[in-house]
Amino acid sequence: MRIRIWVVAAVSVALASCAGPPPGEASPAATGDTTNLAPEEWSGTTRAVPGEFPTIQAAVDAAESGDLVLVDRGTYRESVAVTTPGLTIRGVDRNEVIIDGEFERANGVEVLFADGVVVENITSMNHRVNGFFWTGVRGYRGSYLTAINNGDYGIYAYDSGDGLFEHSYASGSPDAAFYIGQCNPCDAVITDSVGEYSGLGYSGSNASTELYLVNNVFRYNGAGIAPNSWDGELLPPVENVTIVGNLVHDNGSGEFPYKTAQWITQGNGILLTGSEHSIAERNLVVNHPMNGIFVHPNIDKNVWMAGDNRVVDNVVKGSGLADITMAGPSQDGNCYAGNDYSDTMPALLELRQPCDGLRFPSSFQMGSLTSLFGRLVERNLGLDSEVFYGDMPHPQPQPQMPGGAEAEVRPAVNVFASAVPDIDSIDVPAMPSDLEVTQQKGFNIMGVTFASVVGGLLGAYAYFLPLALYAAWVVIALWEIIKRDDLSRGAGIGWMFAILVVPFLGVIAYYVVGKSEIPAAYRWTMLAGGMGVYILFLVLGLVIGGIA
Amino acid sequence: MNRRWLVLALAGALALASCGGGDASEVLEGENVTLKMFDNRFEFTEIRIPVGGSVDYYGAGRNPHNAVASDDSWTTEDVFGSLEQYEGDSAVITYDEPGSWTFFCTFHGNADGAGMAATLIVGEPEA
Numbered sequence: 001m002r003i004r005i006w007v008v009a010a011v012s013v014a015l016a017s018c019a020g021p022p023p024g025e026a027s028p029a030a031t032g033d034t035t036n037l038a039p040e041e042w043s044g045t046t047r048a049v050p051g052e053f054p055t056i057q058a059a060v061d062a063a064e065s066g067d068l069v070l071v072d073r074g075t076y077r078e079s080v081a082v083t084t085p086g087l088t089i090r091g092v093d094r095n096e097v098i099i100d101g102e103f104e105r106a107n108g109v110e111v112l113f114a115d116g117v118v119v120e121n122i123t124s125m126n127h128r129v130n131g132f133f134w135t136g137v138r139g140y141r142g143s144y145l146t147a148i149n150n151g152d153y154g155i156y157a158y159d160s161g162d163g164l165f166e167h168s169y170a171s172g173s174p175d176a177a178f179y180i181g182q183c184n185p186c187d188a189v190i191t192d193s194v195g196e197y198s199g200l201g202y203s204g205s206n207a208s209t210e211l212y213l214v215n216n217v218f219r220y221n222g223a224g225i226a227p228n229s230w231d232g233e234l235l236p237p238v239e240n241v242t243i244v245g246n247l248v249h250d251n252g253s254g255e256f257p258y259k260t261a262q263w264i265t266q267g268n269g270i271l272l273t274g275s276e277h278s279i280a281e282r283n284l285v286v287n288h289p290m291n292g293i294f295v296h297p298n299i300d301k302n303v304w305m306a307g308d309n310r311v312v313d314n315v316v317k318g319s320g321l322a323d324i325t326m327a328g329p330s331q332d333g334n335c336y337a338g339n340d341y342s343d344t345m346p347a348l349l350e351l352r353q354p355c356d357g358l359r360f361p362s363s364f365q366m367g368s369l370t371s372l373f374g375r376l377v378e379r380n381l382g383l384d385s386e387v388f389y390g391d392m393p394h395p396q397p398q399p400q401m402p403g404g405a406e407a408e409v410r411p412a413v414n415v416f417a418s419a420v421p422d423i424d425s426i427d428v429p430a431m432p433s434d435l436e437v438t439q440q441k442g443f444n445i446m447g448v449t450f451a452s453v454v455g456g457l458l459g460a461y462a463y464f465l466p467l468a469l470y471a472a473w474v475v476i477a478l479w480e481i482i483k484r485d486d487l488s489r490g491a492g493i494g495w496m497f498a499i500l501v502v503p504f505l506g507v508i509a510y511y512v513v514g515k516s517e518i519p520a521a522y523r524w525t526m527l528a529g530g531m532g533v534y535i536l537f538l539v540l541g542l543v544i545g546g547i548a
Numbered sequence: 549m550n551r552r553w554l555v556l557a558l559a560g561a562l563a564l565a566s567c568g569g570g571d572a573s574e575v576l577e578g579e580n581v582t583l584k585m586f587d588n589r590f591e592f593t594e595i596r597i598p599v600g601g602s603v604d605y606y607g608a609g610r611n612p613h614n615a616v617a618s619d620d621s622w623t624t625e626d627v628f629g630s631l632e633q634y635e636g637d638s639a640v641i642t643y644d645e646p647g648s649w650t651f652f653c654t655f656h657g658n659a660d661g662a663g664m665a666a667t668l669i670v671g672e673p674e675a
Contacts, residue, residue: 081658106631106655112662128632129612129655135588135663152611158588175610181587232610233587259610 038086038116101127172392199262274304307331367447374455646671
């Protein structure tokens with residue numbers, strides 16, 4: 001029997017240690033191991049829609065590398081798949097050239113393993129999956145795009161490198177308005193864009209290195225910006241993401257479509273989720289029910305701990321839990337400096353975790369994770385309320401691309417090299433005149449909020465109970481030692497020392513082998529009963545949450 | 549090394565060995581196999597089953613996925629009822645005739661085999 005237990009333990013440990021991303025390899029385009037196959041210049045050929053071709057797809061199918069597909073005003077009820085490198089698909093009017101999926105078709109425009117494709121000045125809406133989607137490409141650009149109410153992502157680049165999303169707008173996507181995933185180095189920039197009314201404004205699973213999010217607005221989403229490490233895609237962890245000069249406000253307080261991860265993370269401005277070596281700097285973050293900036297681990301198949309991130313010179317106002325929060329377990333090296341804020345969790349974070357000087361251990365503040373855990377359980381119990389992405393509001397007409405139909409045609413070759421932002425020149429965004437700090441401070445105890453019943457229960461039973469039990473065990477044991485006549489002074493002080501210095505184990509050892517005079521039934525009830533309730537709630541949470 | 553540590557080491561090594569491999573370029577082979585549909589690719593790029601065998605197309609990603617033959621002769625929609633399979637959704641198709649197909653996810657690949665696509669071979673491949 002004993003051997004069987006050891007076998008089970010060993011296999012469990014070994015399997016846990018090999019849990020990780022699914023097998024396979026990322027595209028060479030996503031790791032910088034290939035070159036862009038598209039021509040660097042326009043071919044000189046324009047394919048006109050609908051004048052020359054009745055549909056965009058017909059024009060794309062007829063086009064050759066480097067051609068321009070120029071789309072006139074109208075609503076195009078189709079999905080466009082692009083497999084020819086170096087095409088430019090351009091609308092003559094951003095607001096009046098519309099690809100409408102009618103909630104039946106999957107993607108507005110999908111670019112499959114075709115390098116250097118540009119899509120610009122077009123609206124894509126009402127698709128069941130994505131508005132605009134590039135995958136497996138080296139070189140991509142989306143400029144002056146509008147993606148409205150698409151069922152997965154608005155504007156999306158996956159397994160791709162060397163890209164730019166600029167002057168674009170995305171809303172009404174349950175996963176994220178903007179998403180760049182699975183690349184390292186990504187060599188990508190998202191700038192001067194707006195993401196709203198989505199699960200996340202920006203999400204970037206395992207999208208790392210030379211990735212810049214600058215001068216954007218992310219508002220009215222479940223959460224604002226969330227680079228994250230995730231086992232479901234290749235190339236974890238996420239690292240070296242630069243987030244500068246963004247206006248992030250009022251995420252998590254209104255209605256937004258979402259999927260599970262977005263429901264969990266709602267109410268936060270900027271999350272560095274299991275992120276490493278990333279920078280959140282000079283952002284303005286306002287009005288979030290939970291945290292303004294939240295550095296925390298992601299518990300997936302692996303526990304991805306955040307480490308070596310820099311949170312500096314941000315202005316953070318109006319956060320329900322805390323303006324800047326770091327939850328553990330975390331790696332070393334997260335640092336905080338120069339921020340304009342009112343409170344942090346844990347307290348005095350800039351003093352304890354400065355960017356210069358000695359950092360004190362504070363890697364295990366886990367109270368603020370209980371709300372995430374509670375949301376996950378809520379979602380899996382069906383206690384959330386579904387929001388249909390198609391019901392999200394449409395935006396006002398968006399700015400046109402300068403030059404319109406006559407603008408220079410530039411295939412997406414060496415995009416990143418010409419798009420790298422001058423980070424030092426970016427200031428904290430000014431507070432818009434119509435934006436006020438309205439979020440009130442919420443009630444919490446050591447980071448545990450009671451915004452939801454499930455989160456509160458988990459916080460009470462799976463976080464506070466062991467602490468309360470431990471305190472009770474210690475007090476009772478010390479009191480008994482003082483009262484005991486059978487212990488010499490030396491033995492009594494020895495036990496006291498063990499109880500006070502060795503967390504948990506010291507006091508448990510006293511009750512088990514210290515010849516306590518408390519009847520055994522009471523001792524075991526005290527030790528095992530309380531811990532049993534704790535373990536029961538923890539296991540229930542893990543199972544219902546789908547973690548175990 | 550005492551017996552307990554020997555058992556621990558052997559069991560650990562066994563478990564670690566069991567979690568290796570699985571590269572996407574490898575072939576998935578068996579009578580009744582499960583093919584995970586990750587974001588945004590199939591777990592294996594070639595699947596071989598005998599005539600009468602089955603493939604369980606299993607959603608294992610955050611995004612919706614499906615599997616559709618390039619010649620449109622079969623699709624997971626036929627058995628699942630929808631083209632949108634999310635994490636945990638399963639569509640088992642039994643193949644009673646020999647054949648070879650490229651198949652793809654209509655959301656993340658195309659019939660030419662670009663993007664999220666793979667090959668299914670039922671029975672002996674043609675010489």
